[in-house]
Amino acid sequence: MFKGSFVALVTPMNPDGEVDYVGLKKLVEFHVENGTHGLVSVGTTGESATLPFEEHIEVVKKTVEYAKNAIPVIAGSGANSTSEAIFLSKQLANTGIAGFLSVVPYYNKPQQKGMVAHFEAIADATDLPVLLYNVPGRTVADMLPETVAELAKHKNIVGLKDATGDMERLKQTQALVPDDFLLLSGDDLTSCEFLCNGGHGVISVTANIVPAEMAKMCESAAAGDFAEAKRIDQSVAAFHEALFIEPNPVLPKWVLYKMGLIDSAFLRLPLILPELQSKKVIEDVMRATGITING
Template sequence: MIRGSIVALVTPMTSSGDVDFTALTTLVEHHIAAGTHGIVAVGTTGESATLPVGEHIKVVTAIVKQVAGRVKVIAGNGGNSTAEAIELTKAITPLGVDAFLNVTPYYNKPSQRGLIKHFEAIANSTDVPQILYNVPGRTAVDMLPETVAELAKHPKIIGIKEATGSLQRLKDIQALVDDSFILLSGDDETGLDFLKLGGHGVISVTNNIAAKEMAEMCNAVVEGDFELADAIDQRLKAVHSAMFVESNPVPVKWALCKMGLIPECIYRLPLVEPELNTQNVIEEALKNANLL
């Protein structure tokens, strides 16, 4: 079972724009030491939209080798072209990832029937389990609960990262799928409530900068210690919000650099460093949460 605190890992880069594999190694070890239960490699927070296929594969390869089975590794494999997503999926399949995280096609806004065909085609191209990813605020298409239920019948589609932030959406999906279907929150601000309602884990942006705290919160829910979980979540409330004052991963990468967890705050265009007023909001949230 893939569950608990899963980091949507950033991809650190050098001033020349290349992937910083030394910093990546350090980040992976930081998360394992902090108790993170799983790592998403080159998801949307990892700037998958601007990493070409060859580089995408190199980053996933490096993370799988570094982790060496100590935690779960989930690789991003989504795209708005089914054929290209299948190509990427086939290239990553031999690397030894535990699962794929497959975002809904963006910009071209397929119908619900188109979504079913898209995800089934990708699932049929590999033996590695697939986790669906619904984030309509970024993709402009919303995968409805009935569509999720239909896709859950596929033997290789094992769960969903649901990032609408709607707890009612979680309940609607729960009513239509088996208990074995993995339910992961993709919204840090409602992540704890998602877990309390029976969700299995959180794929988190905040986890990048508060790995120990997010792991402790998820563990507390499993142990039934909601008082501790609430206290941790309350401490991180402003951080959850600050990580989205500009488009992800702009704030979280800047925060990581400010905290000294990555050496440089470098993005791939069209993403750039956050505005000065945004930096102030992020820094204040980090200080108030005792992360800085």
């Protein structure tokens, strides 16, 4: 269902702060043309934290519209309030999405049993598949493998985006969940290793910039050609690091702007444009990988 390379899609914005739907359409078409296997709309990389519900829902709807059923769209629907996550999931359910990505509640640091209750309540409120998202570097709270295994018993909870970058954690989770429970890497730096150790795919920030390469890496790993997967990964590895020297999605937006794929690198406060030194670093990576810099 959700295997291969899914891009954690940025939400392009005009200099006045409004969503740039022309730019969004261009990005969706770019990914369809370059073999991306699916899109995640309005996740963390899509600036979900600063999009109000109405705008969040509209961006997801437009992403589905622009994808034209060529590739599936997963909607970010997480919140640190269970009632808000349920409300958002219900509002998004009839937009044509293929499923949800729901993050571990941030800031309020729920207990493991609290996480189980939170995600079960969300999954009970929809008939669509739900992917869990564990990113303790952002949420502080860490969903343990035993908790994932408990949640995997729910018929609507089909997989996990694991952004820990910990291969031992992957092995622990694999030992506890059914074979058909999807395990997706949310950490670009270790994504190839994750795939080579039995992961089913990635939800990638790097794929915003080099979608064809990330898709081919996933396809090679799925076919058992780990040498080719590692070769491709090495060719884009500089992006795995450089894109994160400032908070995501600051630099992905800057690169897409310099590629001419969006007209503005605007971000909503409290995020701002990258520092001059960061621009130099990422543009050096672009040159080194043969990506043309506009302007």
